[in-house]
Amino acid sequence: MFAATTVICVRKDGKVAIGGDGQVTFASNVILKAHACKVRKMYHDRVLAGFAGSVADSLTLFDKFERKLEEYRGNLLRAAVELARDWRLDRILRRLEALLVVADLEHLLVISGSGEVIEPDDGIAAVGSGGPYALAAARALLRHSDLDAAGIVRAALEIASSICIYTNDHITVETL
Secondary structure: OOOOOEEEEEEEOOEEEEEEOOOEEEOOOEEEEOOOOOEEEEOOOOEEEEEEEOHHHHHHHHHHHHHHHHHOOOOHHHHHHHHHHHHHHOOOHHHOOEEEEEEOOOOEEEEEOOOOEEOOOOOEEEEEOOHHHHHHHHHHHHHHOOOOHHHHHHHHHHHHHOOOOOOOOOOEEEEO
């Protein structure tokens, strides 16, 4: 759905890590930036968030999500549901093209503009053009390695960057 990025989040052994590549692609054939940061910590460093999609739209959603976290005192589920509701119902917001992956130590969610708030069954979520590659790699690493959450995120992104032309190997990883 959204080209030019890969963001993945993994929960393992009471820890959570999110990572993203650094490539910003324009018109499907021009790399505008190689060292962008698509993941960040929020709400007193207790929540992780990453985006795939239009940069301006994603940054707008980051800002709106951070306000929801403040409004609901860090309650990730409530903030996510309220953001998804606003995103879907608001005439201006519903035009934003992005996906958010958000997590705290208890929950991992994918939020979309069509109103979905999805919690993956296996504690792994990946979005963007390289998302399916990173997801497959992370599932295999989770089952067949001793890597921690951050190690799985980094390795999965490295694998995705070797396959997906819209994903590079400038990787940013944040952990809780």
